[in-house]
Amino acid sequence: MTTQETRLGDLGERELTRHIQGRIPATEVLVGVGDDAAALDLTSPALVTADVLVEGVHFVREAAPARLLGRKALTVSLSDVAAMGGVSRHAIVSLCLPPDLELSWVDSLYDGLLERAAEVEVSIVGGNVARSPGAIVIDVTLVGEAEQPLLRSGARPGDLVVVTGELGAAAEGVALLEQGARLFEDGQLSATGVWTESSAEALVTCLRAQLDPRPPLALARSLAERGLAHAGMDLSDGLSSDLAEMCHRSRLGARIEAAALPISPAVAALERARGGDALPLALHGGEDYGLLLAVDPAQFGELQELAGVWGVAIGGIGEFFEGEPAVHLRDDEGEHLLPVQGHDHFRADGSQGRRE
Amino acid sequence: MTTQETRLGDLGERELTRHIQGRIPATEVLVGVGDDAAALDLTSPALVTADVLVEGVHFVREAAPARLLGRKALTVSLSDVAAMGGVSRHAIVSLCLPPDLELSWVDSLYDGLLERAAEVEVSIVGGNVARSPGAIVIDVTLVGEAEQPLLRSGARPGDLVVVTGELGAAAEGVALLEQGARLFEDGQLSATGVWTESSAEALVTCLRAQLDPRPPLALARSLAERGLAHAGMDLSDGLSSDLAEMCHRSRLGARIEAAALPISPAVAALERARGGDALPLALHGGEDYGLLLAVDPAQFGELQELAGVWGVAIGGIGEFFEGEPAVHLRDDEGEHLLPVQGHDHFRADGSQGRRE
Numbered sequence: 001m002t003t004q005e006t007r008l009g010d011l012g013e014r015e016l017t018r019h020i021q022g023r024i025p026a027t028e029v030l031v032g033v034g035d036d037a038a039a040l041d042l043t044s045p046a047l048v049t050a051d052v053l054v055e056g057v058h059f060v061r062e063a064a065p066a067r068l069l070g071r072k073a074l075t076v077s078l079s080d081v082a083a084m085g086g087v088s089r090h091a092i093v094s095l096c097l098p099p100d101l102e103l104s105w106v107d108s109l110y111d112g113l114l115e116r117a118a119e120v121e122v123s124i125v126g127g128n129v130a131r132s133p134g135a136i137v138i139d140v141t142l143v144g145e146a147e148q149p150l151l152r153s154g155a156r157p158g159d160l161v162v163v164t165g166e167l168g169a170a171a172e173g174v175a176l177l178e179q180g181a182r183l184f185e186d187g188q189l190s191a192t193g194v195w196t197e198s199s200a201e202a203l204v205t206c207l208r209a210q211l212d213p214r215p216p217l218a219l220a221r222s223l224a225e226r227g228l229a230h231a232g233m234d235l236s237d238g239l240s241s242d243l244a245e246m247c248h249r250s251r252l253g254a255r256i257e258a259a260a261l262p263i264s265p266a267v268a269a270l271e272r273a274r275g276g277d278a279l280p281l282a283l284h285g286g287e288d289y290g291l292l293l294a295v296d297p298a299q300f301g302e303l304q305e306l307a308g309v310w311g312v313a314i315g316g317i318g319e320f321f322e323g324e325p326a327v328h329l330r331d332d333e334g335e336h337l338l339p340v341q342g343h344d345h346f347r348a349d350g351s352q353g354r355r356e
Numbered sequence: 357m358t359t360q361e362t363r364l365g366d367l368g369e370r371e372l373t374r375h376i377q378g379r380i381p382a383t384e385v386l387v388g389v390g391d392d393a394a395a396l397d398l399t400s401p402a403l404v405t406a407d408v409l410v411e412g413v414h415f416v417r418e419a420a421p422a423r424l425l426g427r428k429a430l431t432v433s434l435s436d437v438a439a440m441g442g443v444s445r446h447a448i449v450s451l452c453l454p455p456d457l458e459l460s461w462v463d464s465l466y467d468g469l470l471e472r473a474a475e476v477e478v479s480i481v482g483g484n485v486a487r488s489p490g491a492i493v494i495d496v497t498l499v500g501e502a503e504q505p506l507l508r509s510g511a512r513p514g515d516l517v518v519v520t521g522e523l524g525a526a527a528e529g530v531a532l533l534e535q536g537a538r539l540f541e542d543g544q545l546s547a548t549g550v551w552t553e554s555s556a557e558a559l560v561t562c563l564r565a566q567l568d569p570r571p572p573l574a575l576a577r578s579l580a581e582r583g584l585a586h587a588g589m590d591l592s593d594g595l596s597s598d599l600a601e602m603c604h605r606s607r608l609g610a611r612i613e614a615a616a617l618p619i620s621p622a623v624a625a626l627e628r629a630r631g632g633d634a635l636p637l638a639l640h641g642g643e644d645y646g647l648l649l650a651v652d653p654a655q656f657g658e659l660q661e662l663a664g665v666w667g668v669a670i671g672g673i674g675e676f677f678e679g680e681p682a683v684h685l686r687d688d689e690g691e692h693l694l695p696v697q698g699h700d701h702f703r704a705d706g707s708q709g710r711r712e
Contacts, residue, residue: 013700014597031505034605036436036589037405037498039505042398049393049482050406050450050497056489057452080392092406094495096413099702126405131702133412134490139450141406141497142393149387149395233392241370249390344369346455346487 002103008131009099016129019103023110027123038125040090040143047086047144051077055135063177065185066105068211069138070112076236077142078120079215079289083234085224086146088217090125091117094139096132108185109138120217150224154231155250155294161318162229162300164216164290164307166264167239168278171285172271173210176203183207199273202266209264215289219310223293228303231294238286240327244340246292247325256318256338258331283329284341294320358459364487365455372485375459379466383479394481396446396499403500405436411491419533421541422461424567425494426468432592433498434476435571435645439590441580442502444573446481447473450495452488464541465494476573506580510587511606511650517674518585518656520572520646520663522620523595524634527641528627529566532559539563555629558622565620571645575666579649584659587650594642596683600696602648603681612674612694614687639685640697650676 008016021033031039053073055061064072074091081088093113097106117124122142180193181203189204215234223229231250235242239261247254263282271278295303300316307314318330329338364372377389387395409429411417420428430447437444449469453462473480478498536549537559545560571590579585587606591598595617603610619638627634651659656672663670674686683694 008702011702013702014696016702031401031440031507035505035507035509036439037403037442037500037505039401039403039440039502041400042402044397044399045387045395046398046402046499047393047395048404048446048448048497048499050448050495051484052450052452052486052493052495054452054486054488054493057487083392084387084395086393090404092404092497094406094408096408096410096493097702128407130408130410131413132410132491132493135488137408137410137452137488137493137495139406139408139493139495141404141448143402143404143499144393146395149391149393151387152391340370346364346367346369346372346453 004104006103007099008097008101008103011103013129020110020129024124027125033124033126038090038092040125043145045146045149047081047084047146047149048141049077049080050139050141051080052137052139054137060177061136063182064211065183066108067112067185068183068187070109071116071212073138073140074113074116075213075215077140078217079234079236081142081144082215082217082220083232083291084146085148085150085221086144087221088120088122088142088144090143091122092141093124093127095129096137097129098132098134098136147225150229150232152231152233152246152249155246155252155320156230157252157320157322158297159230159294159320160297160300160316161243161254161256161320162293162295162314162316163235163239163262164219164312164314165288166262166313167288168267168281168285169206169209169264170213170287171281172267173206176206177210181207183211187212199270202269205266206270210287213287213289216291216310216312219307219312220291223303223306228299228306229293229295233292235288235290235292236286238284240283240338241340242292243327246294247327250294251325252320253323253326253328254318254320255328255330255335258329260315260317262313262315283338360460362459363455364453364457364459367459369485376466376485380480383481389482394446394448396481399501401502401505403437403440403442403502403505404497405433406495406497407433407436408493408495410493416533417492419538420567421539422464423468423541424539424543426465427472427568429494429496430469430472431569431571433496434573435590435592437498437500438571438573438576439588439647440502441504441506441577442500443577444476444478444498444500446499447478448497449480449483451485452493453485454488454490454492503581506585506588508587508589508602508605511602511608511676512586513608513676513678514653515586515650515676516653516656516672517599517610517612517676518649518651518670518672519591519595519618520575520668520670521644522618522669523644524623524637524641525562525565525620526569526643527637528623529562532562533566537563539567543568555626558625561622562626566643569643569645572647572666572668575663575668576647579659579662584655584662585649585651589648591644591646591648592642594640596639596694597696598648599683602650603683606650607681608676609679609682609684610674610676611684611686611691614685616671616673618669618671639694
């Protein structure tokens with residue numbers, strides 16, 4: 001008999017495992033939850049990626065509703081598979097949980113995981129639970145498929161540097177959470193923190209970007225199928241860091257225009273209100289989960305059209321050129337090398353980790 | 357410039373990622389380490405499993421040499437894939453690491469991971485590193501292949517309950533580590549703890565069983581290919597717990613004979629020396645990583661022969677019957693229901709977690 005207040009330590013590991021297994025819908029995979037491994041019928045090539053959310057590093061328990069956290073734990077890996085032009089099929093969920101955690105928290109986490117999985121037709125096919133001596137750790141492995149994987153290394157000299165979506169909102173969301181702003185589990189605003197109600201719309205935009213990101217999965221897959229990009233990856237560590245990585249992998253330099261950056265209007269408004277600067281958040285803030293692409297200028301029109309079909313904002317922000325792998329920024333003061341300043345958890349207490 | 361004393365916090369996440377990527381040999385997969393996901397050329401059905409080692413729960417840093425820990429992190433998942441009759445092909449390694457950890461520790465961990473991967477022809481194709489606020493977490497996802505997956509649910513009434521290897525040594529190993537016994541990174545004895553040198557051989561057996569388990573991978577695959585078992589799983593949580601799970605999944609009861617249990621002679625000797633009892637360790641101690649099988653009595657001879665070829669001890673310890681899913685133990689005092697007493701981390705501070 002479990003109640004809202006049941007804690008994992010009262011329940012025990014076996015009961016918890018069965019409880020979770022009982023919540024996961026049966027799927028059409030060959031062998032699903034409950035055996036030593038899942039057996040999957042895949043077409044080749046298969047894509048596999050793992051990504052982890054660690055309490056106190058990637059999220060704060062009090063500030064991240066468990067249901068949204070479940071959604072995000074899946075989303076960050078969905079973004080990886082999509083950025084390679086793939087479609088996600090199956091997920092394996094590894095949880096490390098402290099014994100004093102309420103079962104209701106785990107249920108809410110799974111509400112989000114299962115809801116997000118259903119949205120993208122991904123089946124949860126296995127996983128495990130282990131005790132954690134402290135922090136909650138959520139590790140999701142995603143298995144997908146891709147006809148023709150889109151790599152980080154394919155950029156060519158003269159290609160446009162293209163990004164989808166807006167920049168900076170997820171990083172602004174971290175700052176807002178630190179200032180006491182909160183969302184309910186359903187994604188509505190529950191507290192404005194130090195902000196007034198007039199900022200509600202901008203707050204919701206940034207908090208949702210941080211707590212419940214929506215990468216352009218369908219566009220990513222579609223553009224890869226049509227061969228509309230030479231290279232691609234998702235924007236997870238921040239533009240400066242991710243673009244430096246694409247330069248490094250493609251052995252090219254890149255030059256971007258500050259004026260062309262699609263800074264989130266919500267971030268611009270919030271930063272303006274407090275006399276801050278939105279540009280660093282757009283350049284170095286992470287977790288935007290848009291796409292970073294290297295695109296032949298001759299194909300950019302077709303790509304813009306496709307993005308329009310999927311309702312995704314898209315823009316060219318610069319170009320790749322033959323040269324040392326580095327990112328150059330052109331602004332009012334001229335052109336200069338852009339230092340890589342994406343969050344680095346091992347060095348500081350930034351808001352997110354490096355993701356493959 | 358890194359030295360033995362370099363800590364992850366000095367190095368930073370990007371440098372650490374590149375350092376690790378630089379150590380992983382290039383493989384023949386379609387897309388390996390360094391992109392958003394790995395792209396793998398698999399035949400179907402594919403097996404996927406994830407397993408996690410958490411510091412303070414599954415291991416103690418001072419007592420587990422990092423190289424052996426790397427071996428074990430891979431081995432526990434190799435055991436899962438093998439127990440389903442599969443062959444392991446690719447691994448993805450997710451690490452959560454505290455910033456004050458020395459780089460040399462990570463290097464030793466990878467020594468073990470890469471060495472073990474090479475032994476079994478598994479390629480490491482991706483992963484990620486994240487900061488941990490406290491405990492080290494090592495999560496390995498393994499992708500394999502199986503012609504005909506061997507499930508937990510296939511046992512039939514009249515089948516023999518069969519186990520491979522010896523029981524209790526890994527659990528005894530935990531007790532020995534708590535008493536100060538230690539192995540070097542090369543698997544040799546470095547400290548006997550409270551024991552005398554005369555116990556060295558038994559100590560090494562039990563410590564190695566705990567720190568560097570060797571599941572019968574080739575036998576598992578081979579017996580599944582030949583259809584010599586109706587059901588199979590690995591012995592990770594302890595015989596009483598794992599057999600109860602097979603009963604539950606196969607909707608059968610099982611009766612086992614105390615006298616038939618292949619108790620590890622090393623455990624028997626050590627327990628005798630201190631006036632303890634080896635039986636509970638054999639019944640409820642976990643992490644033996646032998647196989648638990650349901651075998652048609654008519655095929656047991658052929659299975660014994662096959663086990664002989666691979667040099668693996670094998671024995672029938674009881675039988676399955678139509679009845680409530682539960683395990684009955686027959687000993688000198690008659691037959692009684694065996695309570696499930698495998699370690700449960702959420703309830704107590706046992707030595708290992710529940711593994712799928």
